[in-house]
Amino acid sequence: MSPSLLLIFIFLPLSAALRVERAFASETRTNNFAVDGAARRVYVAAVNALHQLNGTTLRAETHRRTGPVNDSRLCHAPQLPHAPCEHPTEPTDNHNQLLALDPAQRVLVACGSVHQGFCELLRADDVTRAAVDFPPPGARAVFPSMLNVAANDPRASTVGLVFRGPGGRSRLLVAATYTGSGTRFFPNNRSKEDLRFENTPEIAIRSLDAADAARLFTYDINPSEDNVLKIKQEDKPRNRLSFVRAFPRGGYAYLAMNNEAGGGRKESRPHSLLARICLDGPAPRRGSGPPAEGRKLTESYVQLGLQCGDAGNLYGRLVAAYPARQLLFGVFSRAGSGGPGSGSALCAFRFADVEEAIRRGRADCSTVPGSAEVQVLDSVIQGSGAVCVPKPNIVLQSDQLNCGAAHLQHPLALRRPLKATPIYEYPGLNSVAVDDVHNHTMVFLGTSSGKLRKISLWRNLTLANHWTLKVAAGESVHHIMTFDPNDRNYLYLMTSHHLLLVRVAVCSQYSSCSACLNSVDAYCGWCTLESRCSLKGECSRGNTPRAWIGIEEGAGQCPSMTLTPPEISVSADVKDMGILIDGSVPDLRGALVECDYGTGRSTRATVHLESGPAQIQTCPLLPRDQYPSIPQGRDHIIVPVAIRVDGVSVVSGSFVIYDCERTGEINQKTGCSSCLSTKWRCFWDQRTGQCVSSKEASQEALLENSTSCPSLKYMSIPPIPSETTEDFVLELENVEQGVDLDCTVGNGPNYNAVWLPDRPGFVKCPGVTLSTNKRSERFELRLRRRSLNKYIDSPYPVIVEVYRCDSGSSDCSECWGREHQGHLCAWCDSTCRPRGHCQQHTHCPAPEIYKIHPRNGPAEGGTLLTIEGRNMGRRPAEVQVSVSGSPCRVIEDQYTVSVRLVCVTGRAEPLENVVTVRVENSSSGHSSEIFTYLEPRLTSLHPGKGPRSGGTRVTITGQHLDSGSGIRVRVNDTQDCSIHRQSAGSVECIMPAVQPLPGGSVSVCVEIDGNSCENNSLSSSYSYEQDPNISHIQPRKSYLSGGRPITVSGQGFDLVQSVFMEVVGIGRVECSVKTPFFILCHSPPSDQSREAVAQFYLNGVVYRGDGPASSELGLEDEEEEEEPYVQHFQMEYVEDPQFYTANRERLIKHHPGEPLTLIITKAPGSLDLEQEEYSVMIGSYPCDISFHNTQLFHCTINGTLSSSERELPVTVCVGNLRRVIARVQLGGRELAIIVSIVVCSVLLLLCTVALVVYCTKSRRAERYWQKTLLQMEEMESQIREEIRKGFAELQTDMTDLTKELNRSQGIPFLEYKQFVTRTFFPKLCSDYERSLVQTVYDNDTNGLHPVPETHPLLQDWQASNTTRPNIEEGITLFSTLLNNKHFLITFVHALEQQRDFAVRDRCNLASLLTIALHGKLEYYTSIMKELLVDLIDASASKNPKLMLRRTESVVEKMLTNWMSICMYSYLKETVGEPFFLLLCAIKQQINKGSIDAITGKARYTLNEEWLLRENIEAKPQNVSVSFQGCGMDSVSVRVMNTDTICQVKEKILETFYKNLPFSQLPHAEDVDLEWFPGDGSSRILHDLDNTSIMEDGRKKLNTVVHYQIPEGAALAMSMKDKRDNTLGRAKDLDTEKYIHLVLPHDDLMETKRSQRQSHRKKVLPEIYLTRLLSTKGTLQKFLDDLFQAILSMPAERPPLAVKYFFDFLEEQADKRGISDPDTLHIWKTNSLPLRFWVNILKNPQFVFDIDKTDHMDACLSVIAQAFIDACSLSDLQLGKDSPTNKLLYAKEIPEYKKRVQCYYRQIQEMAPLSEQEMNAHLAEESRRYRNEFNTNLALTEIYKYAKRYRNQVASALEGNPAARRTQLHHKFEQVIALVEDNIYECCSEA
Secondary structure (H helix, E strand, O other): OOHHHHHHHOOOOOOOOOEEEEEEEOOOOEEEEEEEOOOOEEEEEEOOEEEEEEOOOOOEEEEEEOOOEEEOOOOOOOOOOOOOOOOOOEEEOOOEEEEEEEOOOOEEEEEEOOOOOOEEEEEOOEEEEEOOOOOOOOOOOOOHHHHOOOOOOOOOOEEEEEEEOHHHOEEEEEEEOOOOOOOOOOOOOOOOOOOOOOOOOOEEEEEOOOOOHHHOOOOOOOOHHHHEEOEOHHHHHHOOEEEEEEEEEOOEEEEEEEEOOOOOOHHHOOEEEEEEEEOOOOOOOOOOOOOOOOOOHHHHOEEEEEEEOOOOOOEOEEEEEEEEOOEEEEEEEOOOOOOOOOOEEEEEEEHHHHHHHHHHHHHHHHHOOOOOOEEEOOOEOOOOOOOOOOOOOOOOOHHHHHHOOOOOOOOEEEOOOEEEOOOEEOOOEEEEEEEEEOOEEEEEEEEOOOEEEEEEEOOOOOEEEEEEEEOOOOOOEOOOOEEEOOEEEEEEEEEOOEEEEEEOOOHHHOOOHHHHHHOOOOOEEEEHHHOEEEEHHHOOOOOOOOOEEOOOOOHHHOOEEEEEOOEEEOOOOOOEEEEEEEOOOOOOOOOOEEEEOOOOOEEEOEEOOOOOOOEEEEEEOOOHHHOOOOOOOOOEEEEEEEEEEOOEEEEEEEEEEEOHHHHHHHOOOOHHHHHOOOOOOOEEEOOOOEEEOOHHHOOOOOEOOHHHOOEEOOOOOOOEEOOEEEEEEEEEEOOOOOOOEEEEEOOOOEEEOEEOOOOOOEEEEEEEEEOOOOOEEEEEEEEEEOOOOEEOEOOOOEEEEEEOOOOOOOOHHHHHHHHHHOOOEEEEOOEEEEHHHOOOOOOOOOOEEEEEEOOEEEOOOOOEEEEEEEOOOOOHHHEEEEEOOEEEEEOHHHOEOOOEEEEEEOOOOOOEEEEEEEEOOOOEEEEEEEEEEEOOEEEEEEOOEEEOOOOOEEEEEEEOOOOOOOEEEEEOOOEEOEEEEEOOOEEEEEOOOOOOOOOOEEEEEEEEOOOOOOOHHHEEEEEEEOOOEEEEEEOOEEEOOOOOEEEEEEEOHHHOOOEEEEEOOOEEEEEEEEEOOEEEEEOOOOOOOEEEEEEEEEOOEEOOOOOOOHHHOOOOOOOOOOOOOOOOEEEEEEOOOOEEEOOOOOEEEEOOOOOEEEEEEEOOOOOOOOHHHEEEEEOOEEEEEEEEOOOEEEEEEOOOOOOOOOEEEEEEEEOOEEEEEEEEEEOOOHHHHHHHHHHHHHHHHHHHHHHHHHHHHHHHHHHHHHHHHHHHHHHHHHHHHHHHHHHHHHHHHHHHHHHHOOOOOOOOEOOHHHHHHHHHOHHHHHHHHHHHOOOEEEEEOOEEEEEOOOOHHHOOOOOOOOOHHHHHHHHHHHHHHHOOHHHHHHHHHHHHOOOOOOHHHHHHHHHHHHHHOHHHHHHHHHHHHHHHHHHHHHHHOOOHHHOOOOOOOHHHHHHHHHHHHHHHHHHHHHHHHHHHHHHHHHHHHHHOOOEOOOOOOEOOOOOHHHEOOOOOOOOEEEEEEEEOOOOOOOEEEEEEOOOEHHHHHHHHHHHHOOOOOHHHOOOHHHEEEEEEOOOOOOEEEOOOOOOOOEEOOEEEOOEHHHHOOOOOOEEEEEEOOOOOOOOOOHHHOOOOOEEOOOOOOHHHHHHHHHHOOOOOOOOOHHHHHHHHHHHHHHHHHHHHHHHHHHOOOOOOOOOHHHHHHHHHHHHHHHHOOOOOHHHHHHHHHHHOHHHHHHHHHHOHHHOEOOOOOHHHHHHHHHHHHHHHHHHOOOOOOOOOOOOHHHHOOOOOHHHHHHHHHHHHHHHHHOOOOOHHHHHHHHHHHHHHOOOOOOHHHHHHHHHHHHHHOHHHHHHHHHHOHHHHHOOHHHHHHHHHHHHOOOHHHOOOOO
């Protein structure tokens, strides 16, 4: 984003004294920054990123990703060799803790919070590249202390600085907060491990020499303990140091910090500390020669406290520090606070005081016994007791006083803190930077609310002025700020997401010298010769004396000018003007000095005095005619004068040209006083009555003082009636007695004034008659000298008011009511007359009421009732109003005499009545309109909840809500709900934003006429919910035409009623709420490409996100308004997308009737348009988009294009964009007609030839046809009958199966541990099922059911008492070896190289390893990948397509197991249900027909080999069965009449135990079945008994039809006391002795079929193959559902393991240059479908607790084969000899192939899965099934292989360099030695 846009959209309005010049925005939270002045670069460290910026433009040059990484706080850094992590790791954000530049080596030190605070050295010119590989490859010694540098928790502090040590080598001083055991930073898992800080000090000096990488970050002074400061473990709770800043000064390094210990107790609350350490520079110390080693940290370390404020106003916690010349400035906050609005202050400490205190303290410790001023820091490991031991014989030198010595006690702490008084107090301060400007101190303070405060201090450090810049709303300013090293007029500061370059002063805002200097901004001064306020460096002659005036000189030195004379009369003859220039003006000798008069003309000035504080010059005036004339109505003009030096105005002033005669003419009625009151000198000539400018113009004495002017004195005259004659007596002053005067009243006639002889100075205006037609009119009374026709001055006009009674008085009350205006009127003869004209006064009639409003009000009263009428009294006091007998109080200030009054109703009962007005001394008047007292009531409020930010439009329904004169809706009795609409039944208002409340529910009360809601009839409740939250918008780019769908994601949108999106500076659009989590907007159009920001208005309120409220940011200055924070979302407008046809043709020819497909290419762009965003129209026909990718798409029209026009435009529509890219030309029909005629003619000729040939052939075939016709008829009849039956079954099977399939029962999933053991050890589990598992029965309410044995790996393992310690120790050590990657890979390769290590052993070993490492699947996965890489390398050189085809190696079986583990959840949650339904459907379909109990062949099957190829007549029938001891009523069971007794038992057991897994069902051999024929007898049924018959020399099994059991027969089942072993399972019987339905061999069956009964029909066996199709059709839906579940990509549960492994395969193929897509397809198929899914499809007993019969196994084999064919790339070559299991699904295979390819493509298009995400998923799988398996038993079995191949493994370990380096072969021999004699006593079967 460009900085200019950030300034516009991100930052709030700027202060005029500061300005943000550039800005950089970080996607993640910023941590630190560093400035490289030499290279003009800035480095910004943020969470998981490090940015390298141009220091001038702040544009990104490059950036480095630093996280997230897999990490654990309980593990060593992975860079530490041979330190495996025993704890689970997880993706962890990397927060930068330290960022420091070493300019000498041009490297950047970057330390993060991950890997225990690991640091790395990066190149300063390119941070993406490491400057040094650390730890270096092959390093012999790498210790944790070299890696654990910074604090490993983002909440903990780390500070550091780079300096040059002895020999010019770089060193790093670093201080980090202790985060180990016992702190709030340490993981709360009760672990005693503390790897991070077992040897890591709080403060250390480390090597930073990039040339010596082996010693990098080591404590490079021996002994190393003297170069570190580490607090003792037992003292750490009392010394919890939090570091603020490290800075150098002179030869010292200072550390500013806080001791956070004490938990807020008064005696140990957090306090601030300043520590000092002496540093050795690159040069040797004077007189000592080159030192063998540098100064030791602990010798010079000394600390003292810093106290800001006193006990009553103490700021006890240091927040930020900045050294400035002789002072250390610090920002402090109150102890225990730290919120954004907490109190804070700025204090300053003198470095001289710090140094003096240190010298005095060190001297006291050496000379004063038990000094109370200093103590030894005994809490550090170098401490030697807290008390100083005096050494009087030692005389301390200056260097020793400052830096200590080896023979002195160290380190030290001063007991007495340095104290300072707060300079400036302001809430939320958290950073400081200070600059000394022209001997003035300028301080910059950052705040937690995103502001920059700039304050100017006087020399005594008192506040002179302050300014504020709002840089980033809601973002706290970082505590470190830095001036630009190349220009200190710029300041770098950082907020939580931005880095800003701020100009420290904007002097151009001050337009005058006084404003510039009075601002007390030391940066700004007045550039005299340029006449502007500027920085001194920007003033062209700023270094010339007196050319630049700073605040040191003050505003008194601003240039000013005095003109002589200042005023000039228009009649005076003045040639020159003298000018005196005061203030600071540079020497003007040699300069061109002019006087500019502002008319475009100037004159050359003559300078008389060229030096000194003042300069005198003379300027010739312009000729009079060159000045502007005096405007009409004015008596003067102001002429500006400016002194210009070399064409630049330096100082300016003005003089006045005046005309006294104009003054008298303008002010005719006050001519004399106006003349003598001007600022310039004028005189009044009484003789002529004129104002003159000179005494010389008149011979008479002229008046010079306005008090001598003739004037008329003010007097008050009462109002008089119209048309009456009056005499007015007036008093004069300074008027000669006897002068002829005229009286004038308004514009009326003149009256001769008569002097009153008995009253000197008084005149009388006799017989003045005044009249008016108005109610009243005012006239001014004046006197005029008759001889001069000039008015006597009347400073205060004498006014006469004349009134007319009959005007404006329509009734009696209004007439009498004029008395208070002084109008003496009376009512007589029905009119209003002057009182003197009325002979008899009449009383006023009764009041009349015309209108009342409102017509109703609440019974509680308070309604402002407006009454309009006449004769309603002359004053409020005499009027009384009542409504229904209740008084209504009249409001005096709203009373209009007689015609209108407003009163306040009182409380009354609900009723209606008239309004009565009674006037004193008169009767009452009643209204014709009725006023009704009502009882308003509130019934509902909707909606009842809304966001806390307000804006929700609520509707309040009720009764009489429009009653009364005024209504308010009060929220919680503190705020108003703004009423939008009101009626009798409802009020609609907009809810306000909520004020801070303890709860979210508030009361909403409807106040009518100010009545409080004491009852509940007018109140309801409303709930304020959490504001909706917008998490992100997508996409963030729009095309210029607008209309692009913008998806707004978040939560809480169910509270939103209206949404608007405003793109600032572009436009505003309305959006729609789709779901509580989704809002859809369409971008507004823009006129140009730009970056912009969008903001949202939810319910009319701007969305502010999580920004801080203004009330949370502390108090602001009174003159400042806190700008509310607004959440912005970045958007970018780019050019509209461009579309072209494939060949960019503009005209496309098309013939009607043919399908039209257009290929449209998209021009490259960054919009990433989805298919749904655009459409194509051809004319008015929509073109369907059939294919889409990032470069092009296809659109097709299958219908017919028809139009009256020959050309149709092809229009691409995207949002608001409609672009025609081509035109389709519709072709003619002539050519088509000609072609059709030719084709028809050729076809007719061919048909004629074919007919001749056909006739010839048909005669030859006629005879042969007659011969074969009879043979065909019999076979056709047989086929027709069988196909008819198959077709009927095919149509009804789906319906029947759906009805019979019981989905209410739960799916009998096996537990995870059973799934794993059956999958990993299929052979062993099969053996257990057949032989090792002894059936044990459990009896409960449901009867008896067997309980199976558990696998040995699921049982506890115990060693014998005599050998247990050695075995356990040996197995534990062996487990440690297996967790070493080098050992395990070498171990596996060594075993696989042995010839007698068979495939079964390899699979067994792989499964045992999987069990042993199940708790560490991340490690297991890494091992599997490395082994796979070896396998791929071996296969790539031969035939890569054969890789993973079989399971012949350990890693292939490991892959099988890994897939089983990772896919179990997906299998269970997504595939389990359709798979189980398919199994049920297969079983149901098989049971619908006859099943041969011995051969297993059935009427319905998918496998040709198991098809019953004979038409066995079988009928279904129902029997009623009761189960003794089961506790259930008898149930009806559906059986076939051809079922054997055992088959009947199995169906009965399935019916009774339909809700139980198969492992809990009794066996058919364990129960007896008894039939009760109905004659009182009973009979136990058997498969074989003495009633069994013989057929074909074999004994036939008894069936239902054999016993002639009728429909609905009653049967009883009971458990046997003892299993009858006389007859096993029917399928195990000797087929030579027994038969059920058919003979076992087809050829034998064919041979003997002729000897059977004659009723058996002779048919072809192949005719029954149609039953395969019938079964397939019945099961097709279930099979499709299963394949769809396997080959789909559910968004909520995507198969992460598949994506991860497929990406791994693609990566390996790319590395080896394998570009054949078929190879990758085969690899993916071999690793997932054939390795996992086919195994599951063939073995459902791995997933479910079911009985997989042989027949079901045969059907599943066909389905599995179809799945295999679908995954194959080769096309099926089918013919008449192809097996039916391939022919059966030949039609569906192509569709299944498309699904597979689509599935692979979807996996490939998934977002890449990082190692961190996959490891997190694997860790979760490990955690979920922790402790499920007996890992010790698995380890014991693995050990057997290790012992068996002991020598070979040992040799392989010795031959491996990595294993030999870590002595793994010795550890392996140690395991053998521990277990050798005891292993055989360990019982294991796994």
